[in-house]
Amino acid sequence: MVYIIKPLKQRGQSLVLSLILMSFAAMTILYSYNTSKLNIESTKLQHTADNAAYSVATIAARDFNFKAYTNRASVANQVAIAQMVGLSSWFNMTEVFAQNACTALCWVPYLGQVLSGIESAVGAINTVAQPVFEALIFAENTILHALNLSQEIVHYAGALGSVSTAQKVVAANDANANLDLMQNPLLIVDVHGVWMTFQERHSRNDDESQKTQFNDFKVVILKSRDPFSTQRTYKLDFPWTFDFAIFETWKTLKAGGSELVSGSAGSAETWTSMDTISFHYSTFDCSLFSCGWDTEEIELGWGATRSDSRSSVSSFNNNSYWGESRDKNSEASNYADDEEETRGFYSGVQSFYGLSNNAFQKNQTDNIAVVVSKAQNMLRTTSSVSIASSNLNPAVDEELSGDRLSALSTAQAYYSRPRDLMSLSSSWARSDNQHEYGNLYNPFWLSRLSESTTTERSAVLLLTETL
Numbered sequence: 001m002v003y004i005i006k007p008l009k010q011r012g013q014s015l016v017l018s019l020i021l022m023s024f025a026a027m028t029i030l031y032s033y034n035t036s037k038l039n040i041e042s043t044k045l046q047h048t049a050d051n052a053a054y055s056v057a058t059i060a061a062r063d064f065n066f067k068a069y070t071n072r073a074s075v076a077n078q079v080a081i082a083q084m085v086g087l088s089s090w091f092n093m094t095e096v097f098a099q100n101a102c103t104a105l106c107w108v109p110y111l112g113q114v115l116s117g118i119e120s121a122v123g124a125i126n127t128v129a130q131p132v133f134e135a136l137i138f139a140e141n142t143i144l145h146a147l148n149l150s151q152e153i154v155h156y157a158g159a160l161g162s163v164s165t166a167q168k169v170v171a172a173n174d175a176n177a178n179l180d181l182m183q184n185p186l187l188i189v190d191v192h193g194v195w196m197t198f199q200e201r202h203s204r205n206d207d208e209s210q211k212t213q214f215n216d217f218k219v220v221i222l223k224s225r226d227p228f229s230t231q232r233t234y235k236l237d238f239p240w241t242f243d244f245a246i247f248e249t250w251k252t253l254k255a256g257g258s259e260l261v262s263g264s265a266g267s268a269e270t271w272t273s274m275d276t277i278s279f280h281y282s283t284f285d286c287s288l289f290s291c292g293w294d295t296e297e298i299e300l301g302w303g304a305t306r307s308d309s310r311s312s313v314s315s316f317n318n319n320s321y322w323g324e325s326r327d328k329n330s331e332a333s334n335y336a337d338d339e340e341e342t343r344g345f346y347s348g349v350q351s352f353y354g355l356s357n358n359a360f361q362k363n364q365t366d367n368i369a370v371v372v373s374k375a376q377n378m379l380r381t382t383s384s385v386s387i388a389s390s391n392l393n394p395a396v397d398e399e400l401s402g403d404r405l406s407a408l409s410t411a412q413a414y415y416s417r418p419r420d421l422m423s424l425s426s427s428w429a430r431s432d433n434q435h436e437y438g439n440l441y442n443p444f445w446l447s448r449l450s451e452s453t454t455t456e457r458s459a460v461l462l463l464t465e466t467l
Contacts, residue, residue, distance in 0.1 A: 137344025
């Protein structure tokens with residue numbers, strides 16, 4: 001007899017094991033989600049901080065560039081005043097020359113009629129031109145005051161608006177992020193450093209033993225004069241000048257120029273101009289002990305103009321001034337002294353913003369540090385769900401400093417004169433190929449993110465843990 005033994009069916013529950021495995025799987029998924037979510041939030045917060053720091057640095061760069069543009073505009077308007085004063089004295093010289101020519105030669109038939117007509121025409125033109133020059137000098141002076149005021153407005157607007165702009169940038173990037181001023185004392189200090197220490201306002205009353213920028217600015221103005229304003233001195237050709245063999249029998253010299261002078265230390269400057277023309281001839285004379293050639297001067301024309309009454313050409317006997325007029329045509333220059341005119345109203349060189357001594361030979365500002373934070377309960381991890389265990393939230397496990405996620409970013413405004421633009425003509429490069437340090441004469445300031453220092457990171461960590 002054969003017995004068939006049937007295997008027994010296994011009976012039991014796998015639910016407990018399945019639940020355990022599913023719990024581990026859920027924990028892994030939730031933990032991975034929270035970790036990735038926290039990484040995403042950290043990256044987003046860092047980008048927000050970068051944008052805020054870059055925005056403040058950009059405001060600083062634009063502030064520097066605006067001041068560079070307005071400083072250059074001020075130089076251009078100063079030169080324009082020099083031109084107007086120069087044209088005024090030149091027209092006066094021309095009118096005197098026409099009058100002297102008519103006095104000497106108007107008795108000559110036919111020629112006298114021509115000279116008389118020229119005298120009348122030149123006189124009429126000068127009568128109309130002089131009020132125009134005066135009005136233009138007044139207008140240029142008004143523009144200089146407006147440029148001065150615009151620098152002041154932009155300066156304080158940039159300093160005060162940079163922090164609020166950073167806060168607006170943070171809010172636009174992430175509505176749940178926050179730029180807390182209590183957490184950003186470095187930002188306040190850095191903004192003060194950029195607007196109040198790295199640059200400053202230079203004026204005539206600065207202590208020149210410590211600051212030379214105001215006098216340097218006047219040098220820039222003088223070196224920016226056009227050829228007409230700098231020196232309009234030359235010798236007229238034949239027949240006004242005649243050379244016999246190696247001897248210069250007679251010559252006619254025209255001399256003139258415009259100069260920025262100051263009557264005394266601390267007083268405002270005055271634009272002055274002088275124009276003279278004289279005929280010089282040589283005579284051979286003998287005295288008791290020697291014989292030689294002497295030069296005589298016949299004054300043909302002269303004129304002198306100043307932009308205000310603070311200084312006068314007669315107060316300066318420098319032979320190099322006004323195109324060496326005193327050296328070339330000394331007698332005519334004396335007449336110009338006596339008949340000097342005042343045209344327009346000029347307030348002198350205005351105060352301006354430039355880099356301070358602290359920025360000497362620097363090409364960038366110090367770091368501008370911005371700290372942006374987000375509260376822990378705004379991170380949108382599973383900790384916001386009441387049924388989820390707090391152990392599944394990395395933010396809780398890592399105990400975020402100050403119960404918030406924080407990001408530090410630093411940026412700089414830096415100066416860089418381009419060398420690669422329009423390389424064929426080298427229009428942007430310096431002709432002397434020298435390195436150009438940061439300044440507020442050329443608008444080549446840019447902004448960039450920078451590497452934060454250990455000191456900055458330590459300070460932010462301390463503030464975050466303390467506040």
